[in-house]
Amino acid sequence: MTSSTPHHPARRRDDRRAAWWFLVPVLAGFGVFYGYPAVRGLWYSVTDYTMLNTPSFVGAENYSALMRDGDFWNALKVTAWYVLLNIGSQTLLALAIAALMHRLTRSVVLRATLLLPWLVPNVTVGLLWMWLLDTNLGFLNHLLGTVGIGPVGFLSDASLAMPSIAAINTWSYTGYTALLLYAGMLQIPQYLYESAAIDGAGEWRMFRRVTLPLLRPVLALVLVVSLIGSFQIFDTIAVTTKGDPVGATRAIYFFIYEEAFRFFHLGYAAAAAICLALILGVLTAVQMRLLRASRSDLA
Amino acid sequence: MRRRFSPGRVLGWTVLTVVVVGSVFPFWWMVRTAITPAADMYTDSSALLPDNPTLVNFARVLGLTSEAEARAAGGSGAHVDFARYLVNSVVYCALIAGFQTLFCAMAGYAFARLRFPGRDLVFGILISALMVPPIFTLLPNFVFVKELGLINTMAGMVAPSLLMTPFAVFFLRQFFLSLPRDVEEAAILDGNGPWGVFWRIALPMSRGPLITIGLTTIVWAWKDYLWPLLVGRAEENRLVTVALGVFLQQSPNTQPDWTGLMAASTLSVVPVLVLLVFMGRRLVQSLNFTGSK
Numbered sequence: 001m002t003s004s005t006p007h008h009p010a011r012r013r014d015d016r017r018a019a020w021w022f023l024v025p026v027l028a029g030f031g032v033f034y035g036y037p038a039v040r041g042l043w044y045s046v047t048d049y050t051m052l053n054t055p056s057f058v059g060a061e062n063y064s065a066l067m068r069d070g071d072f073w074n075a076l077k078v079t080a081w082y083v084l085l086n087i088g089s090q091t092l093l094a095l096a097i098a099a100l101m102h103r104l105t106r107s108v109v110l111r112a113t114l115l116l117p118w119l120v121p122n123v124t125v126g127l128l129w130m131w132l133l134d135t136n137l138g139f140l141n142h143l144l145g146t147v148g149i150g151p152v153g154f155l156s157d158a159s160l161a162m163p164s165i166a167a168i169n170t171w172s173y174t175g176y177t178a179l180l181l182y183a184g185m186l187q188i189p190q191y192l193y194e195s196a197a198i199d200g201a202g203e204w205r206m207f208r209r210v211t212l213p214l215l216r217p218v219l220a221l222v223l224v225v226s227l228i229g230s231f232q233i234f235d236t237i238a239v240t241t242k243g244d245p246v247g248a249t250r251a252i253y254f255f256i257y258e259e260a261f262r263f264f265h266l267g268y269a270a271a272a273a274i275c276l277a278l279i280l281g282v283l284t285a286v287q288m289r290l291l292r293a294s295r296s297d298l299a
Numbered sequence: 300m301r302r303r304f305s306p307g308r309v310l311g312w313t314v315l316t317v318v319v320v321g322s323v324f325p326f327w328w329m330v331r332t333a334i335t336p337a338a339d340m341y342t343d344s345s346a347l348l349p350d351n352p353t354l355v356n357f358a359r360v361l362g363l364t365s366e367a368e369a370r371a372a373g374g375s376g377a378h379v380d381f382a383r384y385l386v387n388s389v390v391y392c393a394l395i396a397g398f399q400t401l402f403c404a405m406a407g408y409a410f411a412r413l414r415f416p417g418r419d420l421v422f423g424i425l426i427s428a429l430m431v432p433p434i435f436t437l438l439p440n441f442v443f444v445k446e447l448g449l450i451n452t453m454a455g456m457v458a459p460s461l462l463m464t465p466f467a468v469f470f471l472r473q474f475f476l477s478l479p480r481d482v483e484e485a486a487i488l489d490g491n492g493p494w495g496v497f498w499r500i501a502l503p504m505s506r507g508p509l510i511t512i513g514l515t516t517i518v519w520a521w522k523d524y525l526w527p528l529l530v531g532r533a534e535e536n537r538l539v540t541v542a543l544g545v546f547l548q549q550s551p552n553t554q555p556d557w558t559g560l561m562a563a564s565t566l567s568v569v570p571v572l573v574l575l576v577f578m579g580r581r582l583v584q585s586l587n588f589t590g591s592k
Contacts, residue, residue, distance in 0.1 A: 009445055015409075015413035015414050015415055015493055016412060016415045016416070018492065018494065019407075019409045019413040019414075019493075020415075022405045022406060022408060022409035022413065022493070022497070023405070023406050023409050023496075024461040025398075025406075025462045025463070026402050026403060026405070026406035026407065026425070026462060026468060027406075028462060029402070029459075029461070029462025029463040030425055030428070030462075030463055030465075032443075033440055033459040034428045034431075034436055034465075035434065036439075036443070037435075037436040037437075037440045037443065038431065038435070038436060038439075039439075040439035040442070040443070041435050041436065041439045044438065045441065051442065095317070096314070097314075097318055099313055100311045100314060101315070103311065104308065104311050104312065104315065108579065108580055108583055109579075110315070110319065110584045112575055112579035112580075112582065112583055113319055113323065114318070114319070114322060115324060115575070115579075115582060115583065115586075116322060116323070116326070116571075116572075116575065117322050117325075119518055119521075119571045119574070119575060119582075120522075120567070120568050120571055121521060121523075121539070121540045121543075121567060122522060122524065122540075123521040123522075123523065123543050123544060123567075124540070124543065124564045124568060125563050127543060127547065127560055127561075128325055128326075128328075128329050128561070128564055129325070131329070131332065131555075131557055131560070131561060132325060132328060134557075137340060137341075137557070139328055139345070141482060171321070171325075172581075175322060176586070179583065179586045179587075180586055181355060183586055183587040186587070187419075201420075207590035211379045216496050219508070222580040227417065228432075229371075231432070232432060232433070232434070234524070234525055235522075235524045235540075237527075238524070238528075238544070239544055239547065240545075245549035248394050253434055256432070256434055256438075257525070260438050260441075261441075261529065264573035266442070266538040269438055270435070270438055270439075273432065273434050273435040273438065274435065276432055276434070276435070277430075277432050277435050278318070280430070280432055281430055284430065287576055290514075291423075
């Protein structure tokens with residue numbers, strides 16, 4: 001990684017003392033707010049801590065209780081449903097937008113406009129869409145009303161609530177994802193398109209044969225990052241549905257949040273957080289393998 | 300590449316236009332609702348502009364009207380002061396972005412250039428934190444900040460992100476690794492120590508990445524919700540995001556104060572819009588940076 005240059009006297013130094021000063025703030029921040037709480041979180045997960053008592057060791061009780069807790073499984077199930085809807089729609093849309101921009105324009109104004117929904121806090125996005133989707137006065141129901149479709153309870157209907165949340169976040173994150181993919185497409189050498197055009201390939205064929213295969217490493221990376229982010233859906237739900245109706249939007253982050261700060265089951269919440277970390281770890285590992293497999297594809 | 304007019308291109312531009320309208324129109328509807336008098340909510344047409352535009356909703360969420368006036372304009376009567384929440388959010392973002400960028404640049408430089416035992420091991424441990432979902436450390440951090448008596452203080456709110464994030468350290472280390480060494484070597488021969496090289500050579504050469512990471516940090520800090528919700532719920536520390544949530548809760552469930560809520564939402568977007576207008580090119584390029592890595 002670092003190239004050693006043995007002929008160079010200046011490079012033979014040991015920078016131990018200087019390095020210490022460079023690293024003090026970051027090491028302190030890491031130790032106090034990452035390392036220490038990680039150890040504490042592990043400890044809480046095997047105790048009956050409620051924030052009001054002195055925690056006492058209960059072994060794997062929290063974990064076995066989780067395995068028997070229907071609400072926990074429901075939280076995992078609705079989270080998976082959300083991730084599937086959100087990542088699916090967001091990635092496909094972003095890919096389409098990126099490909100169109102790539103072939104049509106380099107406009108910075110267009111890109112900045114597409115970024116706007118991402119720059120806005122999720123809380124604002126949640127409120128805004130809660131208003132647009134409002135059953136009585138919302139703009140979308142007004143539109144549907146003009147074509148004779150009765151008011152739809154986008155966020156209050158149990159089967160529509162999670163798809164609505166997924167759609168809201170897709171609205172918010174698609175532009176951002178599209179710009180990441182677009183940046184990846186700019187790396188693809190232009191002559192490949194020119195020679196494909198000379199061979200008489202149409203746009204669709206170029207997309208299938210040139211863009212998609214060469215984009216795969218970037219696409220895979222973007223997928224890993226947005227998948228992990230998607231599992232952590234919280235703000236939109238906390239503002240709009242608060243896990244309702246009947247747990248249909250009670251995603252895992254919201255489940256952990258409520259266990260910890262509403263019911264004060266801190267030990268239980270910590271155990272659930274560790275389960276989430278394990279799930280994300282496995283998913284990342286699986287995706288990283290796919291990523292590496294696709295990287296060899298590029299050469 | 301230049302191409303002639305074709306049905307495909309027309310279709311492509313049509314789709315992009317729809318996407319742009321779809322991205323922007325909800326914001327217009329937000330502003331439009333914010334300038335509608337609350338009394339008109341049921342009678343108003345759904346034209347692009349309200350029948351009787353007004354700024355009273357902005358005045359009342361900024362705390363510029365008396366309680367009676369706010370109530371008359373559709374408020375719940377609870378005190379709201381978004382001027383203060385906006386200031387809080389700006390201070391929060393500035394503190395985090397400033398300190399975090401500086402400290403992570405120092406560490407990134409040390410990991411990229413300095414030699415010391417255990418360097419790669421320490422770096423590996425820092426980076427492993429990227430794999431841990433934030434809520435896992437959030438629970439004990441909340442207990443810790445509570446033990447320190449820092450609930451409802453700006454110090455408690457910024458503490459966990461003030462000194463570092465693993466991503467910024469990683470990002471800046473990668474950048475410093477890519478810098479050519481020659482200039483730094485020359486500076487060392489001129490008698491500069493590691494600090495001199497860092498301040499006089501490496502930092503000035505890294506303006507682009509520093510701005511990239513700084514802007515990204517500002518955007519994320521502006522969007523922060525869960526942590527400030529737990530630690531900064533008190534009126535005087537409330538960030539805009541937390542205040543929006545509280546405002547919604549104060550508003551009657553049966554008929555939310557939509558005009559006031561949309562005025563407040565609009566205010567939460569204004570700073571971001573300013574950032575986009577002045578730094579749009581930078582922001583867009585910062586994505587190129589992360590996207591092509």
